[in-house]
Amino acid sequence: MTDLAQLIATFDARNIPPMSFVMPDGFHALPVDATADERSTATAEFVRGLYPGGDGELWQSAAPFYELVTEAMATAGLAYSAFGLFGLETGGVAHCSFSVAAYESDHADPDIAAHGILAVLAADPFNDARWLDLPCGPAVSSIIMREITLSPDVTATAEREKLLTGQIQIHVPFPTGPYTAVFTIDTAAVDYWGEFCDMTTAILQTVSFTAARPPTARQ
Template structure:
């Protein structure tokens, strides 16, 4: 995993949303999708995004890829996602560990973060497949939920032509806003579970930087 970081400001919006702002810091290696309020801005950001993501490519790859990622960003924005990134990290032997990180805000009935967090923990704990836990973050209370799933891949989609198993992991953290009736949901998803420990460390470091007030630095 790389160590340089950058702070992510609140996503722009033109829909009159009253969602309070949220800041957090992510490591280099996370490539943010072109989230923007207008098609023109998404298009421009998409062209920059594909050049950064596929830095060894050329126009034959970038030109068709940019509209695809612009459309993905539009879809995710419509679903309430304010930040989405693809994570690509070098591993030993010139391999690559991949993940996806999204951040969204959902309206809740509570403006008290403690009450909202206790309610979230109670709901998530009803599923025996969830590992739901209480967290005390610098920004306030939160609830984490870890789930692991194993999927069977059909022979026609594997490199060996034989049926294979794919283990995936998801870490989802619910952080109630102290500034309004919303809960931020940070979700990290990966099929590179051989690096599960590193991804757990990464999301833990990101959570330590979550802030509902603009950072001074």
């Protein structure tokens, strides 16, 4: 179980109410809550978890990159950031990035806040914006598909290539305070879009605005 309130407290002195959610197996959380002095050691541990079959050379070469990524994510105000890696029967890997942030939305009623968010997002013709009724309360989802052009420098064919990416973003107004949480998942593995949508739905079912408790042991 991830305690969002505890993570937010590391970069935001405001009194954000408790919020928690449960992440499934396959996600590797960046240590965005680590202090600047702790970041190097925390990132080294993250890299060993991300590449458990690697060796010292791989871990040492990868750690500086992920340390910079972690610093950028923390500076951007993310409360939680993780990479999801999921093995495929074909031997490949489906991947995604997942993040959570919170912003002050100055609302007294989460239902009114969600209606306002929906109106703003639905005004963009490129957004597939929809109302959600979650166990924790009202929310708004937004789905955007983008096609980007890759430079020949990063493609296997040494030619420009098109890459389709998808983003799911869910805005969840706090019922316990004037804040809104934003869950974002990005992936270029759009062949597995349905699976990522199902996984995101499962995470949202666990969102709670009560103080987090330690997860029970799996049977």
